[in-house]
Amino acid sequence: MTVPLRRVVIVGNGIAGLTAADSLRSSGFDGELAIVGAEARPAYSRPALSKALLRDDADLAAHELPPAEHGATELLGRAAVALDVDRRRVALDDGSALEYDGLVIASGSRARRLGTGADELVLRTLDDALALRERIAATPDVVVVGGGPLGMEVASGALAAGCRVTLVTIDEPMAPHLGAHLAALILASAVARGLRVVRTSAAGIVERDGRSAVVLADGTVVEGDAVVSAVGDIPNTEWLAGSGITPGARGALEVDSRGRLRPGIVAAGDVAAVPGSTGHARSPIWHSAIEQARTAGAALLLGDAAPEPRAQPYFWTEQFGLTIRVIGRTPLSGSPELVDGGDPGASALLRWRHEDGSATAVAVNYRIPIPRLRRLCEAAPAASLG
Numbered sequence: 126m127t128v129p130l131r132r133v134v135i136v137g138n139g140i141a142g143l144t145a146a147d148s149l150r151s152s153g154f155d156g157e158l159a160i161v162g163a164e165a166r167p168a169y170s171r172p173a174l175s176k177a178l179l180r181d182d183a184d185l186a187a188h189e190l191p192p193a194e195h196g197a198t199e200l201l202g203r204a205a206v207a208l209d210v211d212r213r214r215v216a217l218d219d220g221s222a223l224e225y226d227g228l229v230i231a232s233g234s235r236a237r238r239l240g241t242g243a244d245e246l247v248l249r250t251l252d253d254a255l256a257l258r259e260r261i262a263a264t265p266d267v268v269v270v271g272g273g274p275l276g277m278e279v280a281s282g283a284l285a286a287g288c289r290v291t292l293v294t295i296d297e298p299m300a301p302h303l304g305a306h307l308a309a310l311i312l313a314s315a316v317a318r319g320l321r322v323v324r325t326s327a328a329g330i331v332e333r334d335g336r337s338a339v340v341l342a343d344g345t346v347v348e349g350d351a352v353v354s355a356v357g358d359i360p361n362t363e364w365l366a367g368s369g370i371t372p373g374a375r376g377a378l379e380v381d382s383r384g385r386l387r388p389g390i391v392a393a394g395d396v397a398a399v400p401g402s403t404g405h406a407r408s409p410i411w412h413s414a415i416e417q418a419r420t421a422g423a424a425l426l427l428g429d430a431a432p433e434p435r436a437q438p439y440f441w442t443e444q445f446g447l448t449i450r451v452i453g454r455t456p457l458s459g460s461p462e463l464v465d466g467g468d469p470g471a472s473a474l475l476r477w478r479h480e481d482g483s484a485t486a487v488a489v490n491y492r493i494p495i496p497r498l499r500r501l502c503e504a505a506p507a508a509s510l511g
């Protein structure tokens with residue numbers, strides 16, 4: 126039996142929760158909407174935390190988003206602690222409960238830590254960013270563990286703030302994310318700006334006299350005034366324990382192509398894994414969270430009539446003087462075609478063509494609106510920039 130949708134509860138006030146609320150409204154939902162957010166502040170831009178906000182000359186409002194227009198009751202600083210699927214009820218940490226006809230799970234993820242000490246810094250929330258900014262301003266030697274986009278952006282921000290920065294990494298920095306060509310470009314720029322890179326097959330964090338230090342696979346200890354872990358994230362699903370909703374193999378909630386999990390329940394953003402050619406996978410990036418939440422919000426109301434999310438993900442990163450924007454699948458192997466721009470190191474529009482006929486378009490310090498970048502890879506065989 127389909128329950129008419131009069132009350133919707135959204136758990137999580139990040140970009141996925143916010144977008145799902147907007148999507149419900151624009152799809153015609155005019156009933157009661159409640160958003161529960163564990164952080165005691167309105168939704169903000171997480172990508173800004175590792176970019177503008179870390180710089181010395183930071184625009185301290187760079188993370189702010191336009192005021193919400195969804196007209197929901199916002200319960201901020203409150204967390205969902207349990208879900209009763211049969212009674213359609215979400216229990217909150219203040220002892221209250223919210224009943225729903227439709228539920229959006231948008232509880233995102235949290236930073237993974239390597240150690241247990243309080244001195245180990247991570248970057249997931251605005252509070253983390255403000256604490257990290259303060260430490261960077263006061264400490265000359267920073268050690269960052271993790272050569273992915275987050276670790277590299279933190280390392281870049283710390284270098285720009287005048288720190289000496291050591292990056293401890295298992296893989297070639299950025300290579301698992303973007304492939305060898307772009308990783309080499311980034312590494313060259315990073316090293317030229319003074320980044321020291323230490324490779325290891327494993328890294329751990331130990332606490333000595335209240336200070337964190339990094340231990341490499343061969344036992345070498347790398348010390349700094351500040352140690353930052355950027356080693357991935359963990360989906361926030363613990364509050365669902367006992368509900369009958371269990372995460373899949375990689376810890377995320379496996380949804381269908383429109384974000385549906387159970388009748389009347391959808392999930393979107395970093396907490397969700399979406400179906401793809403190799404099974405369910407997370408796409409923990411900003412625009413994927415938006416796309417998924419737009420679809421999931423609409424699907425709660427419209428079911429199969431809701432449009433599916435775009436297949437080609439959009440990702441960007443800013444590090445070591447390079448702004449790299451990517452539409453299409455990654456990592457990228459082989460050499461790209463130079464579509465425009467004379468100097469691939471400085472400013473270039475690149476394209477990788479894949480065997481299945483699809484393509485990935487990449488702008489390196491190259492100004493191009495996202496729809497035009499998208500067109501470049503969607504119409505790969507005969508693309509034009511016009």
Ligand SMILES: Cc1cc2nc3c(=O)[nH]c(=O)nc-3n(C[C@H](O)[C@H](O)[C@H](O)COP(=O)(O)OP(=O)(O)OC[C@H]3O[C@@H](n4cnc5c(N)ncnc54)[C@H](O)[C@@H]3O)c2cc1C
Nearest residue numbers: 137139140141163171172204205233234394395409410411
């Ligand atoms: C520092 C940083 C930089 C990034 N930079 C980029 C970038 O350059 N490009 C890019 O594409 N992506 C980037 N990302 C990734 C992108 O920000 C995320 O994919 C996106 O924010 C995910 O949104 P979300 O709403 O799913 O989850 P989140 O942003 O994690 O929001 C979930 C919210 O739910 C709350 N919550 C959790 N559990 C509960 C509960 N039980 N009850 C109530 N509330 C709960 C959390 O407190 C959180 O506020 C970056 C991420 C970080 C951390």
